[in-house]
Amino acid sequence: MKKTARERRIARHQRIRRKVFGTPERPRLCVYRSVHHIHAQIIDDTIGHTLAAASTTEPTLRNTLKGTGNKEAAAAVGRLIAQRALEKGITQVVFDRGGFLYQGRVAAIADAAREAGLKF
Numbered sequence: 001m002k003k004t005a006r007e008r009r010i011a012r013h014q015r016i017r018r019k020v021f022g023t024p025e026r027p028r029l030c031v032y033r034s035v036h037h038i039h040a041q042i043i044d045d046t047i048g049h050t051l052a053a054a055s056t057t058e059p060t061l062r063n064t065l066k067g068t069g070n071k072e073a074a075a076a077v078g079r080l081i082a083q084r085a086l087e088k089g090i091t092q093v094v095f096d097r098g099g100f101l102y103q104g105r106v107a108a109i110a111d112a113a114r115e116a117g118l119k120f
């Protein structure tokens with residue numbers, strides 16, 4: 001039977017997660033996108049804790065954006081997650097695209113985080 005698009009994405013994500021692991025020195029920047037929003041978390045996989053998070057569902061960000069499901073919103077989330085990471089002393093991360101293709105909003109969040117000072 002043919003897999004749905006969601007099942008194919010989850011399979012890609014599982015393949016990626018076999019290789020990508022966040023450590024205290026270099027935590028994992030995990031990205032999730034839905035039709036209307038985009039979320040980013042910085043995770044230390046050794047203890048299973050989220051160190052920083054940003055999303056377009058946050059009222060402070062949502063009120064300043066025209067839309068929450070576009071590249072501009074993704075770039076704003078990328079800048080915000082980088083700012084929060086740098087405040088906590090995190091300068092290097094490993095990027096986890098969550099099984100999504102590296103284009104559009106996923107690439108926008110990564111590029112904005114790099115421009116704001118994160119290294120990956």
